[in-house]
Each structure stands twice: as C-alpha cells, then as structure tokens.
Amino acid sequence: MSGFPKPLAGKRVIDLSLLYPGPATAATLRTFGAEVIKVEPPKGDPTARLFPETYRQLNRGKQIVTLDLKSDEGKAELAQLVAEADVLVESFRPGVLTRLGIGPDWLHAHQPRLVIVSISGFGATGPYRHQPAHDLSVLGVAGYFGLPSELDPKIVRPNIRLADALTVNAASLAAFAAIVEADRTGKGQIVDTSIFDATAAACLTMSLSRGDPDAAPVAQRQVMADSAIYACRDGKHMAIATLEDHFWAEFLRLATEEDHPLRSERFATRRGRDGNKVDVAALLTELFAGRDREDWILIFGSGRVPVVPVWEGGEALQDDHLKRRGAVAQWGQGEEAFSYPSFPAVFNGVRDHDVAGTDT
Numbered sequence: 001m002s003g004f005p006k007p008l009a010g011k012r013v014i015d016l017s018l019l020y021p022g023p024a025t026a027a028t029l030r031t032f033g034a035e036v037i038k039v040e041p042p043k044g045d046p047t048a049r050l051f052p053e054t055y056r057q058l059n060r061g062k063q064i065v066t067l068d069l070k071s072d073e074g075k076a077e078l079a080q081l082v083a084e085a086d087v088l089v090e091s092f093r094p095g096v097l098t099r100l101g102i103g104p105d106w107l108h109a110h111q112p113r114l115v116i117v118s119i120s121g122f123g124a125t126g127p128y129r130h131q132p133a134h135d136l137s138v139l140g141v142a143g144y145f146g147l148p149s150e151l152d153p154k155i156v157r158p159n160i161r162l163a164d165a166l167t168v169n170a171a172s173l174a175a176f177a178a179i180v181e182a183d184r185t186g187k188g189q190i191v192d193t194s195i196f197d198a199t200a201a202a203c204l205t206m207s208l209s210r211g212d213p214d215a216a217p218v219a220q221r222q223v224m225a226d227s228a229i230y231a232c233r234d235g236k237h238m239a240i241a242t243l244e245d246h247f248w249a250e251f252l253r254l255a256t257e258e259d260h261p262l263r264s265e266r267f268a269t270r271r272g273r274d275g276n277k278v279d280v281a282a283l284l285t286e287l288f289a290g291r292d293r294e295d296w297i298l299i300f301g302s303g304r305v306p307v308v309p310v311w312e313g314g315e316a317l318q319d320d321h322l323k324r325r326g327a328v329a330q331w332g333q334g335e336e337a338f339s340y341p342s343f344p345a346v347f348n349g350v351r352d353h354d355v356a357g358t359d360t
Helices: 019-032 046-050 053-061 073-082 096-098 102-112 135-141 160-185 193-209 246-254 270-275 277-288 293-301 320-324
Strands: 012-015 035-040 065-066 087-090 114-121 188-194 225-232 237-241 307-308 326-329 338-341 357-359
Touching: 012 019, 019 035, 019 053, 019 087, 019 114, 019 160, 035 073, 046 053, 046 307, 053 338, 073 102, 087 160, 096 102, 102 114, 102 225, 114 160, 160 188, 160 193, 188 193, 188 225, 225 277, 246 293, 270 277, 277 326, 293 307
Parallel strands: 012 035, 012 087, 035 065, 087 114, 114 188
Antiparallel strands: 225 237, 237 307, 326 338, 326 357
C-alpha cells in the first residue's frame, strides 16, 4: 500500500490570501502535494502580528514573497508567477482584484487553465457582498446562534474560529473539484465561496429540520437533557450524549443505584426523556454534582457509553487517543520547531506528516 496521497504533486498554488481561511485552504492543497507560493503585501500578513503561532502553522513550507500589487512592478512579477501556476487563492472583498487590474480576465489571459479560488466574507453576490466580515460576525447572521442546543440557552461565541474552520473545509473541497475539472477540460475555473456560505450550509441542516423555529428550547427536538454538559462536585465537567436507549440503560447501570429516580420507566425511551426534559436535567444535575470528575472518569472508563470528561486548559493535548492518532506533528528542529495539527485523515495507515517534521 502507498503512503499519504499527494495527488497535487506538480501543481503550483499562488496564495494571495491573508488571515485564516485562505492560507489554511492553500495549506491543505500543499498537504496533498502542491507547491505553494504565498504573496504578501509590503505590510505582511496581519496574522503574523496578531497570532504568530497560527501564522507559522498555516504557512509552513510555503515560499513567501512580498509584492506591491498596486504597482506596475508588482503586477508584472505576479504575471510571471501566474503564468506557471495552476491555482490562485485570494481573500479580497469582491471586486478588489478587478479594481487593482488583476481580476479574473487578467489572470486567465496569463494562464487560461488557472483555477481561481475566491474566499470572501459573504460571496460575490447578494446584499452583504461588500460588508467586512470576521468569524463572529458571520456566525451572527448565518443562523448559528439561533440553533438551540440547551434547555437554558446562552449566546456564547464558540471556543474555536468555527466559521473560519468550516470555510477551509468548503473551500478546499471546492478547490479540489475545480482542479479536477480544469485538468479535464483545459479551461480555467472560478470558485466563489465565502465564510457565510460555509457557515450557513452547516447550520441549514438543523434549521430546516425544525418544526417551529421559534418554539421554546424545551420544545425543540434537537435539545435533549441527556445530550448536555454537567458540572461535577469539584467544579469540572462531564459530557453525556446518550441519544440511543441502550446507551441510556447502560449509563444508568454504571452511574446509579437500582432505586434512583432516573431509572423510572418514564425516562427509559427517547420519547419519554424528551417528554420530561426538565425533570431529567434536574436529576442529572444532582447526580453529576455528587462526585468529582475523576470519579466519573473511572466509572465510565470502560468506554461503553458516550459519557466523557470535558478537558480543560492543556488537558486535551495530553489525551492519549489524540497522541495515538498522530493528530499533532512537529515542524522543524531545535529552537525553531513548533507543533501543528496534521491532516485529519489516515490513508492506508499513514497520517500526513511533512517531510520537514516528525511525529510527536
């Protein structure tokens, strides 16, 4: 069996993007074998100043060049790069490249087969197309915060740049499809995707599955008392996700005495638990508060039910499963070395680790 696939070997990507989604998309293409040349403005990528660790991760192994695309000299140098490129990733607002004189027509005049992947906040069309956008602002209008997940919902931003991460997945898949199509037809492709599109797509499955989107959380099918996070006696937390009845039964066997009220027949089925969400939540709150998190970890150590600790701080990085899956890799050697997340898939038993790095 072969190792990690490099289907884009021999492809050249010009990365004009800044911040997170664009550079991460170009990094994904590089993971699968493409050569990436990152073109930065004279002021550099803001990520290098704001989040230097993230900048190193997203741009490892790329060739970094500085061009002033507002100047004739910068455009001439870009033309030379484009003439030998297969893909260009850019994250300007719609119309900016054209105003600079380097829009799709100009790019395809220099390379007819070029795949142009445009990643903007809201896409090239629609009433929001010229609005500035960042992760949180897009989550707000894409419907994310309108999806109930708790009986007592709180609007809190996710702990990761969720909209940006969704965008990388969508843009990378679209880029692959466009590359295949360009290879098949010999004609350039233009991919118009956005942070909004990717986030809305992820939200719409649930949004379109609700009977009454304005109903109280307790009446929403997606809100379950036994799919929630509960505080332990020591202030730490456990996550329970006993969607299926057989998991619920095993949870009760491991966690409760025979006479515990959670063992009532009215809670035994999914329909019963959903019809008594408030009571189930109150009983689970009391149950988990009776022991420290470490006690619960031991109780559910068999791994037979989806009840797990909620890791805090650096605990997740010490998780044995994360280590054994090879999810973290090392780039470089000595004082310049840093860790980065390897691609989240294993091909033929091989996880991607750049040739410049080693497994952690």
